[in-house]
Amino acid sequence: MTRTKRPVHKAFLSGNEALARGAWQAGLKVACAYPGTPSTEILEALATYPELDVQWSVNEKVAYEVAFAAAVGGVRSLFACKHVGLNVAMDPLMTSAYTGVNAGFVIVVCDDPGMHSSQNEQDTRWVSLYAKLPMLEPANPGEALAFVGEAFALSERFDTPVIVRMTTRISHGKEDVVIGERDEVTTLALEKDFRKYVMVPGNARGRHEVLEKRLVRLKALAEKTRLNRIEEGTRSLGFITSSVTYQYVKECYPDASFLKLGMSYPFCDEKIRAFAKSVRRCVVVEELDPFLEEHIKTLGVRFAAKDPSWRLGELGPDAIGPIVRGEQRKVRQTKSRPPRLCPGCPHWATFSVLKKLGVFVAGDIGCYTLGALPPTSALHSCLCMGAGVTFNEGLRRAHPDGPIVGVVGDSTFVHSGVTGLISAAYNKSRGVIFILDNRTTAMTGGQNHPATGLTIRDEPTRELDLAALCRACGADHVDVIDPTGNLKAFEALVVERLGADALSVIIAKHPCKLIKRKL
Numbered sequence: 001m002t003r004t005k006r007p008v009h010k011a012f013l014s015g016n017e018a019l020a021r022g023a024w025q026a027g028l029k030v031a032c033a034y035p036g037t038p039s040t041e042i043l044e045a046l047a048t049y050p051e052l053d054v055q056w057s058v059n060e061k062v063a064y065e066v067a068f069a070a071a072v073g074g075v076r077s078l079f080a081c082k083h084v085g086l087n088v089a090m091d092p093l094m095t096s097a098y099t100g101v102n103a104g105f106v107i108v109v110c111d112d113p114g115m116h117s118s119q120n121e122q123d124t125r126w127v128s129l130y131a132k133l134p135m136l137e138p139a140n141p142g143e144a145l146a147f148v149g150e151a152f153a154l155s156e157r158f159d160t161p162v163i164v165r166m167t168t169r170i171s172h173g174k175e176d177v178v179i180g181e182r183d184e185v186t187t188l189a190l191e192k193d194f195r196k197y198v199m200v201p202g203n204a205r206g207r208h209e210v211l212e213k214r215l216v217r218l219k220a221l222a223e224k225t226r227l228n229r230i231e232e233g234t235r236s237l238g239f240i241t242s243s244v245t246y247q248y249v250k251e252c253y254p255d256a257s258f259l260k261l262g263m264s265y266p267f268c269d270e271k272i273r274a275f276a277k278s279v280r281r282c283v284v285v286e287e288l289d290p291f292l293e294e295h296i297k298t299l300g301v302r303f304a305a306k307d308p309s310w311r312l313g314e315l316g317p318d319a320i321g322p323i324v325r326g327e328q329r330k331v332r333q334t335k336s337r338p339p340r341l342c343p344g345c346p347h348w349a350t351f352s353v354l355k356k357l358g359v360f361v362a363g364d365i366g367c368y369t370l371g372a373l374p375p376t377s378a379l380h381s382c383l384c385m386g387a388g389v390t391f392n393e394g395l396r397r398a399h400p401d402g403p404i405v406g407v408v409g410d411s412t413f414v415h416s417g418v419t420g421l422i423s424a425a426y427n428k429s430r431g432v433i434f435i436l437d438n439r440t441t442a443m444t445g446g447q448n449h450p451a452t453g454l455t456i457r458d459e460p461t462r463e464l465d466l467a468a469l470c471r472a473c474g475a476d477h478v479d480v481i482d483p484t485g486n487l488k489a490f491e492a493l494v495v496e497r498l499g500a501d502a503l504s505v506i507i508a509k510h511p512c513k514l515i516k517r518k519l
Helices: 015-025 040-046 060-072 083-088 090-099 125-131 141-158 168-172 201-224 243-252 269-278 291-298 317-324 347-357 367-372 387-398 410-426 466-473 487-498
Strands: 009-014 030-033 053-056 077-082 105-111 162-167 174-179 228-231 234-242 256-261 263-265 282-285 360-362 404-409 431-437 477-481 503-509
Touching: 009 015, 009 141, 015 040, 015 105, 015 141, 015 162, 015 168, 015 174, 030 040, 030 060, 040 053, 040 077, 053 060, 060 077, 060 083, 060 090, 060 105, 077 083, 083 090, 083 105, 090 125, 090 201, 105 141, 105 168, 125 162, 125 263, 125 291, 141 162, 141 174, 141 201, 162 168, 162 243, 168 243, 201 269, 228 269, 234 243, 234 269, 234 291, 243 256, 243 282, 243 317, 256 269, 282 291, 282 317, 347 367, 347 404, 347 431, 347 487, 347 503, 360 387, 367 404, 387 404, 387 410, 387 431, 404 410, 410 431, 410 466, 410 503, 431 466, 431 487, 466 477, 466 503, 477 487, 487 503
Parallel strands: 030 053, 030 077, 077 105, 105 162, 234 256, 234 282, 360 404, 404 431, 431 503, 477 503
Antiparallel strands: 009 174, 228 256
């Protein structure tokens, strides 16, 4: 009997789009995130599948908890974020490692080596070690599609959240990917399990023991999983590597032997030892921190690794030869056009007034952070989401009468500025906070948030009233004004509020010029 071959369908997808497709194929039901480059497109791609329940949450902690609760409720769920966003979700993440799951739960984190759009260059592989959670690392979009399915299966088999780590080049790189159909997964029953899901100390002690036993089982799996594969080549040179770095090394040394780690934690110690013995020279090549290197040292394995100067920034094919030769990184002096606010951006008006008044501007994370650069040069601190509000209060504790203001965006205010404003009012702080309301999450490409009144699919929903919220938080004065409409009137308002012994919020409201939809 002749069998008819099923047609192979391919699509040209980015890593983020491929991961979204793989999650959909694996029977995903619920996905939550807050926009953050390079992870944003994962949720945007998932929102194109009508059968999925997909949401932009107000911040990463909320997104994590909603998605994780859906997994506890019995449906496959996914949380996505960039590396700094995972910091916001660390509280629920650490405890969810204790509780385990019901249906599969996948944590997708996208690191940003080279800091193309981030305020730090942290290496999230350490989180897997810290939280004792398994981590998978795709090396290309095709693996991103396949690995997310493996992650759901692994999550349910071992009763654990599973981390899938992407990086900017994998998230935004594209290739032809083989796509399949969707597997419909049955919703599991929601069961009341006091000892598993109620993390009071007495229960948590028992769950910690479960976590440690699970880690032993996961280590055994790491030794035999197909995700960690040995590629035999010349015995004179072998590489231990993972993620996109594998692609760079393979391009430069195609005839070498490889231990390609797709499951980077827990470590496959015996496979690492065996591989290192099978080659005359073993080299560990990894981007950012010496995550693999530090562990392999403890195994007593002889190997070469990159000079510490290569721990800064991302790698590329041109870096591999010098790393293998043990050379230091050479700093290249390059001229580049510095970024600036877009022509016609409503933030120009606000920053022109603040610069004219000579105030210290405590800034925040958003496209308005570019106000720190010439020609405005009118933003003087930027730490993390929400710090535009809290820095204003802290700086005023040091300089009560100083000319200091705080600046935060509309989406960022909803993300983590609200609690800072509540704290400032409660602790009798004074000063002026600017909410630069351009009606979107502009920095990451124009995503909706609660104050836009639209969901991720542009469906109308309840619109958060920022002015009413600020009054409820305890602000003495709340003004809503279009700074581009009458610059003199805007400046007069700012001067008046700066002179008041009060906590004031000025909502500078004008839509971003890049928003295509009608508001």
